[in-house]
Amino acid sequence: MHARSVGIDALSFYCPRYALDLKVLAEARSVDPQKYAAGLGQDCMAVPPPDEDVVTMGASAALPLVQEGDRDAIALLLFATESGVDQSKAAALHLHGLLDLPHGCRAVEMKQACYSATAALQLACAWLALHPDRTALIVAADIARYELRSPGEPTQGAGAVAMRLAVEPRLLALDPEAGLFADDVMDFWRPNYRSEALVDGQYSTRVYLQSLLHCWAQYREQSGRGLADFDRFCYHLPFTRMAEKAHGRLARACGAPAPDAETLARLVGDGLRYNRQTGNTYAASLYEGLTSLLDTSDADLAGCRIGLFSYGSGCTGEFFSGVVQPDYRVALRAEAHRRLLEDRTALEYQQYEDIFQLAVPTDGGEHAFAQYRTGPFRLAGIGQHKRIYERVDE
C-alpha cells in the first residue's frame, strides 16, 4: 500500500494595510533609490499600524481557511514567530479564541528566527501521517524591525501566512527528503529587552549561503536529485535579491553555469512578487514566496517540483521539496491577495517614523488604541497587562 501524500492544502496571506514606498525612504536617507530597488530587490515595506500585531495579522491570514474548511477537524495549531507578544502565553491561544477553534486542539508557539514555520510544517506532516482524518493549521507572522537609519531598515516588513496541512493536499505534496543544517552563530538576534533586531548584515548573508550549500548536499545525498530535477525554487527572502544570489551560488556549487537573468526570472522570479511589496516577513517569508509563485505564475505548475530553502539566523537551514498538485489552481486565493496588496494606504515618511516610534504601554493601566485600517481583527487596547483583541465589523 502506498503511503498517502501529506502537505499544503490551502494557503492564505495577509499584510498590513499601510505601506512605505522605498523611494520615499531613499529620499529621506539620501540614498540612490536604485540601491533598494535593484541592489536589494525591494519596492515597498508593509507597516503595521499601532492596533495590529502578529496575533491580528496571523488571525486575519487564518480566518478564510477556518471559514472555508472543516473547523472541527483542526487538532493542531502551530504559531511560528520571532515577534511574539508574550514570554509565556503562546500567540496560538489568542488565535484559538479569535478563530473559535475546537478545544481538542494542541496549540503552541514556535521560535527559531525565520525558520520556525518550516519546523512547524515538518512536525505537522509527521503528525498527520498518524492522524490522517485531522488537519493542522500553521500560522507564521512577523514584524521585521531594525533600527532607523541602519542598513537593515530598508528590508523591514510585516505579514502573515496561514497554511492548512492535510493528507492528499490540493496545493503541494511534500517529498520525504530534507537536508538540514544547524550551527551556533551570531548573525542576527534580538535580546528580550529589545524591539529591534541586531544583525551583522554582511556576515548574515554569508552564513545564509553556507547553510544553503550544507542543506543541499544532505538533501542531494538523500534524494539523488540534481538541479535539473526542479522546475522552480523558493528561497527564504530577507530581501528578494537574496534569492538570486542564493540560486547563483547553488548553481556554481553544482558545477552549472551562472544562471542568466532569463533563467533566474523563470526559476525564482514569480516567487518574489509579494515580498518585493511587503519587505521581510521573517517566519512567513518563504511561504509568502511560495504563495506568490503559485498565485502569479502564468505557467501551469501542476506536476512541477519546487525546491524550498528555509533559513533562520542563529542558525538553522533546511532544503526540502514538494510537487504541485493537479488541481492546485482551484485552491488558490490569488484574487484576494492581489486586492490586499493593491488596496494599501501609502505613508509619508513622517507617518512611518511616528508609527515606528510608538510602543505598547507597559504601565499596566487601561489604554484604548486608535482605530486604523486593519483586517478582520485588531488590537483594541491593553489593560492590566492583558492585550484586548476585537473583531472588526466589515
Ligand code: CAA
Ligand atoms: N544601484 C544599484 N545597486 C546598488 C546601488 C545603486 N546605487 N548601491 C548599492 N547597490 C547594491 C550593492 O552593490 C549590493 O549588491 P551586491 O550584494 O550584489 O553587491 C546591494 O546593493 C546592497 O548593497 P550593500 O551590500 O552595500 O548594502 P548594505 O551593506 O547597506 O546592506 C544588508 C545590505 C547587509 C543585507 C542589509 O540590508 C542588512 O543588514 N539587512 C538585514 C540582514 C539580512 O537581511 N540578512 C540576510 C541574511 S540573514 C536572513 O536571511 C535572516 C533574516 O531574515 C534576517
